[in-house]
Amino acid sequence: MSKIWCFIIIIAVTIATISGNVDTVISSIMKGSTASVENVINLIGMMCFWGGMFKIFSETKFLKVFAKKFSSLLYLLFDKKELNDKSIEYISLNITSNLLGVGNAATINGINAVKELQKINKNQDRPNNNMTTLILLNTASLQIIPTNMIALRALYNSTNPSAIIIPIWIVTICSLVVGIIAIKILNNRVI
Amino acid sequence: MLNKIVSYIIPLMIIFIIICAIKDKKDVFKLFIEGALDGLKVVYSIFPYILAITVAMYVLRDTGALNILLKPLKPILTFFNIPQDIIPLLIMRPLSGGASTSIVMDIFKNSGPDTISGKMASVIMGATETTFYTVTILLGAVGLKKSRGILIAGILADITAMIIGILLVNLGKI
Numbered sequence: 582m583s584k585i586w587c588f589i590i591i592i593a594v595t596i597a598t599i600s601g602n603v604d605t606v607i608s609s610i611m612k613g614s615t616a617s618v619e620n621v622i623n624l625i626g627m628m629c630f631w632g633g634m635f636k637i638f639s640e641t642k643f644l645k646v647f648a649k650k651f652s653s654l655l656y657l658l659f660d661k662k663e664l665n666d667k668s669i670e671y672i673s674l675n676i677t678s679n680l681l682g683v684g685n686a687a688t689i690n691g692i693n694a695v696k697e698l699q700k701i702n703k704n705q706d707r708p709n710n711n712m713t714t715l716i717l718l719n720t721a722s723l724q725i726i727p728t729n730m731i732a733l734r735a736l737y738n739s740t741n742p743s744a745i746i747i748p749i750w751i752v753t754i755c756s757l758v759v760g761i762i763a764i765k766i767l768n769n770r771v772i
Numbered sequence: 773m774l775n776k777i778v779s780y781i782i783p784l785m786i787i788f789i790i791i792c793a794i795k796d797k798k799d800v801f802k803l804f805i806e807g808a809l810d811g812l813k814v815v816y817s818i819f820p821y822i823l824a825i826t827v828a829m830y831v832l833r834d835t836g837a838l839n840i841l842l843k844p845l846k847p848i849l850t851f852f853n854i855p856q857d858i859i860p861l862l863i864m865r866p867l868s869g870g871a872s873t874s875i876v877m878d879i880f881k882n883s884g885p886d887t888i889s890g891k892m893a894s895v896i897m898g899a900t901e902t903t904f905y906t907v908t909i910l911l912g913a914v915g916l917k918k919s920r921g922i923l924i925a926g927i928l929a930d931i932t933a934m935i936i937g938i939l940l941v942n943l944g945k946i
Contacts, residue, residue: 585863589831589832592837592841594835596836597835597836597837602836605834608834609833609834610831612830613827613828613831617823617827617874619881620826620877621815624815628811628812628815629812632808632809632812632814633804634789634804638789640803641793641795641796642792642795643792685810692913695911695913695914696913696914699914706918707916707918708919713920715910716911717922717925720926721900721926722900726782727898727899729898730894730897734885737880739885740886744778746781748895748940748941751936752940753899755936756933760926763929764921768920771921
C-alpha cells in the first residue's frame with residue numbers, strides 16, 4: 582500500500598513537471614483534499630445509521646438461533662476431523678454475521694474461530710485446510726443485502742439504488758465458486 | 773417488478789431488526805446510539821486513508837499522468853468497453869476498504885451512480901471484500917506468517933468478480 586501510494590505521487594508530480602503542468606499539482610492537491618472532506622461528511626450519517634442498526638441486530642437472539650441452525654451446513658466445506666465444538670460455534674456465528682452484514686460481529690467471531698482452530702492445528706506454523714477455507718470465505722463478500730452500497734447510491738441521487746442487489750448476488754456467487762475451487766485445489770498442492 | 777420487490781428489502785429489514793430486539797426485551801435506543809458511535813469511530817479512523825487516496829487520485833488525474841500511464845492499455849480498455857475511471861478501483865479494491873470507498877464516491881460524484889462506470893463500481897464494490905486486509909487480520913490473530921494458497925484464491929475470486937461485474941453492465945443486464 583505504502584509503495585503504491587509513493588509511486589502514484591512521485592510519478593504524477595514528475596510527469597507534471599516534465600510536461601510543464603506544475604501548477605496543476607497544487608490545485609489538484611487542494612481539490613482532492615476538499616473532495617475527501619465532502620465525501621466523508623456524506624459518509625458519516627450513513628455509517629452511523631447502519632452501525633446503530635447492526636448493533637441492535639447483533640444483540641438479538643435471532644442471530645444466535647440462525648447460526649445454530651446453520652452449523653450443520655458447515656460440514657460441506659470443512660473437514661470434520663479438525664473441528665471442535667467451540668470452533669463450529671464461532672465459524673457459524675462468523676458466517677452468519679457476514680451473511681447478514683454485521684461486520685463487527687463477523688470480525689470478532691472470525692478471530693475467535695481462527696484461534697480455536699489453531700489450538701487443534703497439528704502443524705503450528707502454518708494454517709490447516711479448515712483455516713484457509715474459513716479465511717477465504719471471509720475475503721468473499723457474503724453479505725446478502727449490500728446496505729452500504731445501496732445507501733451510498735441513494736446519497737448520490739441514484740434513480741434506483743437497490744437495482745444492484747441481484748447483479749451483486751450473481752457476481753458474488755460466481756466469485757465464491759471460483760474462490761472455493763481454487764482454495765480446495767491449493768489446499769492439496771501448497772503445504 | 774423484481775426491482776420493485778427488491779426496493780422493499782431494506783425498509784423491511786429495518787422493521788425486522790427492531791421487532792426482533794423488542795421481542796428480546798433489549799434497550800433498542802441505547803444499542804442504536806452505541807452502534808452509531810462505533811460507526812463514527814470507523815469514519816474517524818478511515819478519514820486519513822480517504823484523504824490520502826483522494827488527493828493521490830486527483831493529482832494523478834489532473835496532472836495528466838493517468839492518461840499517459842493508461843495509454844498503452846487504451847486499445848484493450850476500449851475493446852472490452854471498460855471506462856477509464858474504474859481502473860483505480862480495480863487496483864485498490866483488494867488492498868484498502870477506505871481507499872476503494874473514496875474512489876467509488878468520486879465516481880458517483882463525477883459520473884453518477886446510474887452511469888456505466890457508476891454501475892460497474894457499485895457491483896464490484898458490493899461483491900468483493902478487502903482481501904489483503906482480511907487475510908492479514910485473521911492470520912495475524914494467531915501469529916501465522918505462512919498463508920499457503922489463501923491470497924491466490926482470494927485474488928482469483930476478486931478478479932472473477934471484476935470481470936463478471938463489467939460483463940453484466942456491458943451486456944445491459946443492470
